[in-house]
Amino acid sequence: xxxxxxxxxxxxxxxxxxxxxxxxxxxxxxxxxxxxxxxxxxxxxxxxxxxxxxxxxxxxxxxxxxxxxxxxxxxxxxxxxxxxxxxxxxxxxxxxxxxxxxxxxxxxxxxxxxxxxxxxxxxxxxxxxxxxxxxxxxxxxxxxxxxxxxxxxxxxxxxxxxxxxxxxxxxxxxxxxxxxxxxxxxxxxxxxxxxxxxxxxxxxxxxxxxxxxxxxxxxxxxxxxxxxxxxxxxxxxxxxxxxxxxxxxxxxxxxxxxxxxxxxxxxxxxxxxxxxxxxxxxxxxxxxxxxxxxxxxxxxxxxxxxxxx
Amino acid sequence: xxxxxxxxxxxxxxxxxxxxxxxxxxxxxxxxxxxxxxxxxxxxxxxxxxxxxxxxxxxxxxxxxxxxxxxxxxxxxxxxxxxxxxxxxxxxxxxxxxxxxxxxxxxxxxxxxxxxxxxxxxxxxxxxxxxxxxxxxxxxxxxxxxxxxxxxxxxxxxxxxxxxxxxxxxxxxxxxxxxxxxxxxxxxxxxxxxxxxxxxxxxxxxxxxxxxxxxxxxxxxxxxxxxxxxxxxxxxxxxxxxxxxxxxxxxxxxxxxxxxxxxxxxxxxxxxxxxxxxxxxxxxxxxxxxxxxxxxxxxxxxxxxxxxxxxxxxxxxxxxxxxxxxxxxxxxxxxxxxxxxxxxxxxxxxxxxxxxxxxxxxxxxxxxxxxxxxxxxxxxxxxxxxxxxxxxxxxxxxxxxxxxxxxxxxxxxxxxxxxxxxxxxxxxxxxxxxxxxxxxxxxxxxxxxxxxxxxxxxxxxxxxxxxxxxxxxxxxxx
Numbered sequence: 001x002x003x004x005x006x007x008x009x010x011x012x013x014x015x016x017x018x019x020x021x022x023x024x025x026x027x028x029x030x031x032x033x034x035x036x037x038x039x040x041x042x043x044x045x046x047x048x049x050x051x052x053x054x055x056x057x058x059x060x061x062x063x064x065x066x067x068x069x070x071x072x073x074x075x076x077x078x079x080x081x082x083x084x085x086x087x088x089x090x091x092x093x094x095x096x097x098x099x100x101x102x103x104x105x106x107x108x109x110x111x112x113x114x115x116x117x118x119x120x121x122x123x124x125x126x127x128x129x130x131x132x133x134x135x136x137x138x139x140x141x142x143x144x145x146x147x148x149x150x151x152x153x154x155x156x157x158x159x160x161x162x163x164x165x166x167x168x169x170x171x172x173x174x175x176x177x178x179x180x181x182x183x184x185x186x187x188x189x190x191x192x193x194x195x196x197x198x199x200x201x202x203x204x205x206x207x208x209x210x211x212x213x214x215x216x217x218x219x220x221x222x223x224x225x226x227x228x229x230x231x232x233x234x235x236x237x238x239x240x241x242x243x244x245x246x247x248x249x250x251x252x253x254x255x256x257x258x259x260x261x262x263x264x265x266x267x268x269x270x271x272x273x274x275x276x277x278x279x280x281x282x283x284x285x286x287x288x289x290x291x292x293x294x295x296x297x298x299x300x301x302x303x304x305x306x307x308x309x
Numbered sequence: 310x311x312x313x314x315x316x317x318x319x320x321x322x323x324x325x326x327x328x329x330x331x332x333x334x335x336x337x338x339x340x341x342x343x344x345x346x347x348x349x350x351x352x353x354x355x356x357x358x359x360x361x362x363x364x365x366x367x368x369x370x371x372x373x374x375x376x377x378x379x380x381x382x383x384x385x386x387x388x389x390x391x392x393x394x395x396x397x398x399x400x401x402x403x404x405x406x407x408x409x410x411x412x413x414x415x416x417x418x419x420x421x422x423x424x425x426x427x428x429x430x431x432x433x434x435x436x437x438x439x440x441x442x443x444x445x446x447x448x449x450x451x452x453x454x455x456x457x458x459x460x461x462x463x464x465x466x467x468x469x470x471x472x473x474x475x476x477x478x479x480x481x482x483x484x485x486x487x488x489x490x491x492x493x494x495x496x497x498x499x500x501x502x503x504x505x506x507x508x509x510x511x512x513x514x515x516x517x518x519x520x521x522x523x524x525x526x527x528x529x530x531x532x533x534x535x536x537x538x539x540x541x542x543x544x545x546x547x548x549x550x551x552x553x554x555x556x557x558x559x560x561x562x563x564x565x566x567x568x569x570x571x572x573x574x575x576x577x578x579x580x581x582x583x584x585x586x587x588x589x590x591x592x593x594x595x596x597x598x599x600x601x602x603x604x605x606x607x608x609x610x611x612x613x614x615x616x617x618x619x620x621x622x623x624x625x626x627x628x629x630x631x632x633x634x635x636x637x638x639x640x641x642x643x644x645x646x647x648x649x650x651x652x653x654x655x656x657x658x659x660x661x662x663x664x665x666x667x668x669x670x671x672x673x674x675x676x677x678x679x680x681x682x683x684x685x686x687x688x689x690x691x692x693x694x695x696x697x698x699x700x701x702x703x704x705x706x707x708x709x710x711x712x713x714x715x716x717x718x719x720x721x722x723x724x725x726x727x728x729x730x731x732x733x734x735x736x737x738x739x740x741x742x743x744x745x746x747x748x749x750x751x752x753x754x755x756x757x758x759x760x761x762x763x764x765x766x767x768x769x770x771x772x773x774x775x776x777x778x779x780x781x782x783x784x785x786x787x
Contacts, residue, residue, distance in 0.1 A: 001575075111363060
């Protein structure tokens with residue numbers, strides 16, 4: 001496969017995965033902002049800014065952290081390269097560049113998303129409603145995934161699409177967990193905390209999974225264990241790395257030894273990891289280290305397969 | 310009942326032989342049309358718009374700020390060509406393209422036609438499209454124009470005339486295929502009532518021709534595009550996908566040791582045949598435009614060593630130039646010893662002083678074209694121009710007569726299109742696509758372009774033209 005093609009496919013799926021994760025984050029912020037008794041509501045609303053490291057950019061434009069502004073900033077703001085709008089536009093550009101390599105159903109799902117998004121932007125978020133918009137983003141992401149799984153042949157195009165998805169997802173899950181953990185603090189069992197963990201789990205689509213796996217009160221140890229170490233949870237760090245370890249060696253040719261090794265090491269750490277050990281190091285420290293390693297892996301993938309030199 | 314705007318008297322209409330009299334090839338279509346309502350047509354038109362947008366069959370317009378991607382208007386009333394008419398047309402097109410390929414081989418080798426005095430040598434050698442680097446180079450199967458698009462119009466007399474030969478990187482074939490798919494999707498019942506010759510196999514024929522154009526077994530074929538901002542990018546991607554080959558940009562290719570490779574995730578891979586949709590001047594910054602970012606350094610050197618095939622060959626533009634056009638009938642006689650089947654439009658060459666005088670006297674009734682222009686730009690349509698425009702043009706013409714040719718204002722035939730209240734005639738042309746490999750082939754039909762504005766003769770998509778599906782009816786089997 002052409003390096004440039006692989007690169008466009010990889011970034012196409014990274015941008016779409018990012019858009020979905022932003023929608024999930026905003027969903028939490030939005031829902032928590034509706035709870036009147038939350039004393040830390042501002043922190044919740046600011047969380048997406050911290051997670052994505054875009055607080056400074058936001059303050060430049062909007063001054064105060066306020067839920068409607070944060071929503072707009074992440075949903076439809078053209079000046080924010082990390083907005084859903086910009087991610088989808090970029091994904092559509094990537095797809096356009098390689099439309100000969102994706103099936104028409106994948107292309108149409110992305111192109112239609114882009115066309116509809118422009119209409120939504122014309123009328124504004126208020127007209128559609130924040131929840132409806134965020135649900136729509138998730139649905140479009142599901143549709144893209146469905147079209148991909150259902151139509152594309154299992155070749156390197158498919159693999160690079162998925163590699164992009166799991167690199168992005170691993171990064172995003174780690175960031176969400178890290179920031180939420182910092183806001184939350186380790187202890188606390190009030191009703192507010194219940195809503196917070198509840199919202200976090202829902203944001204990663206894992207509320208039902210938690211009930212299935214733990215069937216007791218929601219604790220931060222269990223949430224962390226689930227999102228870091230559990231193989232059954234599709235957005236956990238372990239699941240992401242497991243997929244990457246399967247995908248990278250399957251790419252045709254002998255390139256990318258470094259990438260394969262980094263992925264394997266990272267996966268082994270999660271596969272044989274232990275949550276007590278994670279908390280002994282400190283969750284924040286553990287996740288910071290993980291993020292550094294995932295980014296190193298992404299850089300290595302970039303230089304081994306994707307860069308046109 | 311659909312309101313019919315009758316075509317103006319004196320013109321040739323594809324559907325109506327005389328007011329109210331439908332031509333035979335449209336008889337079944339007409340019966341169908343009498344039974345549908347405009348609401349249905351309107352609903353289907355909206356459906357087509359939506360589908361074209363979703364599939365992203367768009368066209369990038371240079372210079373247009375808002376929404377650089379635009380749909381080419383599609384009209385769902387087919388242009389129908391009866392079997393016998395197509396047979397004659399096909400014969401004429403094949404003959405013409407064969408002669409043009411022989412001409413290209415000749416001028417880059419022995420130049421017999423120049424020596425015979427049939428074409429003045431300076432018309433070839435002083436032509437900017439003539440590429441000295443092609444002199445003496447032998448190409449596989451002696452083919453230069455692997456893919457040709459021949460633009461035909463039909464005058465008031467009902468005869469077909471060749472308006473232009475396109476031997477560089479003719480585009481539009483993807484619309485021919487997509488228009489057919491769209492019409493089959495919108496009105497499947499019409500295809501049950503007509504035996505329409507298929508065009509869907511064009512990409513397969515193209516791939517077969519490209520693969521046979523080099524001497525390597527199982528060659529690696531690629532489509533080379535200037536990139537996604539090119540006006541025909543959709544078509545480049547479409548053809549690459551339909552043929553199952555890589556769509557590459559210049560930066561994806563490199564040369565080493567006289568061979569061409571592409572950069573892949575598994576390392577360099579040899580490339581044998583390049584269907585290039587980049588102009589000669591941008592192919593190789595070492596050989597042509599040094600600033601070109603689109604090309605591949607060293608490509609021409611690999612090409613001259615015979616290690617890669619370019620389709621079309623370098624330097625084909627000299628044969629489709631408007632200054633060479635008047636000589637094509639002579640080429641056919643010279644190389645094939647046959648009389649041309651298709652007519653040329655009578656052409657005055659302003660470089661000849663007799664012709665120039667004649668043209669200057671009749672500017673208000675002629676079409677004057679720049680010799681090297683394309684896409685409907687830089688031309689004067691006398692009858693449709695104001696006195697000032699004509700005088701303006703006269704100055705340019707007198708200053709550089711060698712840059713211009715002039716032709717009578719031929720009317721284009723008309724074919725009805727759907728308009729809000731019913732159907733109304735609009736002018737059309739036809740571009741069939743010809744593939745030259747070990748044999749010369751074409752799929753039945755081509756791209757019919759429509760001037761969507763009432764009375765307009767400009768069909769170019771860059772200037773608001775639309776397209777139609779083109780049906781060649783198969784002869785009833787005996």
